[in-house]
Amino acid sequence: MVSEQKTPEEALQDSKVVAIENSGTISGSLVGAAAEIRRRRRAEAIQLSLRALCMATSVVSLSLMVTAKQASSVSIYGFRLPVHSKWSFSESYEYLVGVSAAVAAHSFLQLLIGSSRFLRMSSLIPSRNHAWLIFAGDQVFAYALMSAGSASSGVTNLNRTGIRHTALPNFCKPLHKFCDHVAISIVFTFISCFLLATSAVQDIIWLSQH
Known part of the structure; x- marks a missing residue:
């Protein structure tokens, strides 16, 4: 068998081709890595x-x-009776206050830790165990918010809780400020629940990719 001998010019040309191919492979790898980093940073910024x-x-x-309270008076059968309502008169509202405070503390802690890691260019979720822990916390607090919001929404008869020892069929008419505060508070409770559920979905996406 006769081996083919290459001229110096052909050998030089082949070495140039190999160098160009290697350079293209390295460049493509760098571009892919940079794109992956940008994608991860966007996802972390959303989180x-x-x-x-x-x-x-x-x-x-x-x-x-906690600012939902009001005192007023109402006319019943020609008699003016004083009425007073406050959030602490209802156990459901106290439950909502407790859960909202816990969720605010949980979110602040996660935001503080996450921001610190984000600024250091580190991953927000360093391990799968950490991801499962965050997911469990988000799930528990989301269900707690849903429970608190539903319980508060279901408090329609405040003759015993919101207005003590006073029979008043339509308490929101004389105590409209109190009712408005409570209603808006419940709306924001459900918004918080939705945001935590969205965070939990992102946790699941991360776990499915790692």
Whole structure:
């Protein structure tokens, strides 16, 4: 068998082709890695935004509920009777305040830790165990918010809780400010629940990809 001898010019040309192919492979790998980093950073920025929004809505819900109180009077059969309502008169509202405070603290802690890792260019979720822990926390607090919002929404008869020892069929007419505060607080509670559920979905997506 006769081996083919290459001229110096052909050998030089082949070496150039190999160098170009290797350069293209390395360049493609770098571009792919950079794109992956950008995608991860966008996902982490969205996660931090969800945390910030959840903390804000929980604080708003908490603030509106603890300021829900009003004193007024109502005419029943020609008699003017004083009426007074406050959030602490209802166990459902106290439950909502407690859950909202816990969610605000949870969101603030996750936002603080996540922001610190994000600024250091580290991954927001360092391990699968950490991801499962965050997912479990988000799930528990989301269900707690749903429970608190539903319980507060179902409090329609406040003759025993909202207005003590006073029979008043339509208490929202003389105590409209109190009712407005409670209603808006419940709305923000459900918004917080939705944001936590969205965060939990992102946790599942991360776990499915790692």
